Amino acid sequence: MCVEQLRTDTICALSTPPGIGGLAVVRLSGPQAIAIADACFRGKNQLLEARTHTIHYGQIVRADGSTVDHVTAAVFRAPHSYTGEDVVEITCHGGYVMYRLVIETLLEHGARIAEAGEFTRRAFLNGKMDLMQVESVADIIHNQVVAAQELAIKQLGGSFTQWVRTIRDDLERVAAVVEVELDFAHEDLEFADRDELRRRLNAIVEDCRRFIRSYTGAEILRHGLRVGIVGFPNAGKSSLFNALLGRQRAIVSPQPGTTRDYIEEALAIGRALVRLYDTAGFRDSDDAIEVEGIALARSILEQCNVVLVVNDLTEGQNHSDGLAASLRAEFPTIKHMLVQNKCDCVCAVPPRSENEVVLSARTGQGISTLVGQLQQYIEESTAELDRALINERHVAALRIIEQHLVSAIAAVDARLPGECIALDIRTAVEELSTLIGERWTNDLLDRIFAQFCIGK
Ligand SMILES: Nc1nc2c(ncn2[C@@H]2O[C@H](COP(=O)(O)OP(=O)(O)O)[C@@H](O)[C@H]2O)c(=O)[nH]1
Ligand SMILES: [Mg+2]
Incomplete structure (x- = not known):
């Protein structure tokens, strides 16, 4: 249009x-x-x-x-x-x-x-x-979580925009100073004090990284913390799922392989929504349906923030260590926890690391410890969310900005001429302007407004 x-x-x-x-x-x-x-x-x-x-x-x-x-x-x-x-x-x-x-x-x-x-x-x-305020309107319409709403309102008020404007103007001044050196290149003049330059660029890179890190937390507030429950058949995954929900939702059975695809339920922990996924057990299986279920569990883990590997203590505390290790290798960016289940059947065993919880899905013993750890993870992930609800577009832009500033710092360190430093800074400045929508294309607007409904 x-x-x-x-x-x-x-x-x-x-x-x-x-x-x-x-x-x-x-x-x-x-x-x-x-x-x-x-x-x-x-x-x-x-x-x-x-x-x-x-x-x-x-x-x-x-x-x-x-x-x-x-x-x-x-x-x-x-x-x-x-x-x-x-x-x-x-x-x-x-x-x-x-x-x-x-x-x-x-x-x-x-x-x-x-x-x-x-x-x-x-x-x-x-x-x-500006564009970031537009995006916060979309967030406000769709959010169901109070904490996310508070942040979206802050962003609507322009707190992130203000940060972008400030560092954009700052970088523009830096680029201008560095570029002046161009005219005097043959005289070997350095107008901008290199240490001061490095310090300012570093501070901005740090800020970018903080915003980038806050994306995980923003996604957790937006869509909930996604927790996948996996483990060998009969480890007690469905029992743990029910225990966390506080009601019987998944079918629990002594017959291995009863959960053949996956089920999802949500519960509130702390200031976020937690989406729990109960999946089919991992094991080598000839049963075609179960193999499908296991593939599905993997595809769920790709979208999870946390994976709970459930181990049956009656089989030994290290029975699932191999599975846990291979999942850690396969999904390196998410948080892994080992749940030692059925502690009611064995003599007391202590957790071997801080990522291990000993509990009984049947008696409920230790469940609150696990909930506490999930809550702590939510708190840590959302701790840096104080000024904005970063979205995918923002992260992509911030990564490009970070990259160019890092390369500008490298140019400073290598004592390269001002024009090399200025080039990267100028690109970062342009990217910052796109971020708040001072530069835009119809395409970008179409993409952003695709999330809106009629009447908004
Ligand atoms: N004693 C005891 N049995 C449990 C516990 N958790 C699960 N079970 C039993 O283990 C069997 C398998 O449980 P289920 O949740 O279906 O396992 P899944 O296949 O991993 O989903 C069932 O007979 C459960 O009653 C527990 O904490 N203690
Ligand atoms: Mg099950």
């Missing part, structure tokens, strides 16, 4: 979820928003005459004179609105029918239905918010 079309059409959509409820809000935005709303509206005041930020009671009336609904219309005049354009928010009765009739009436008068995310896209194009 071209920018021109974006700016001239007047768009409308339901901005609240459709369904049974007291009220529904239909939003109208664009150059003709107030005129179109006024043409369908009968009230004490004319909306065309209304001052900005005022609310008016009246009726929506179709072209044939029939009344659709009793409503209130809130008028926001450009540029003081969500989109930066003239906006009218019509609050009608809830349910599945009324808002449709209101929208039909608006369409009769020349509005068109908004595309997904189009209100927010206009807000961005009109300079009402």
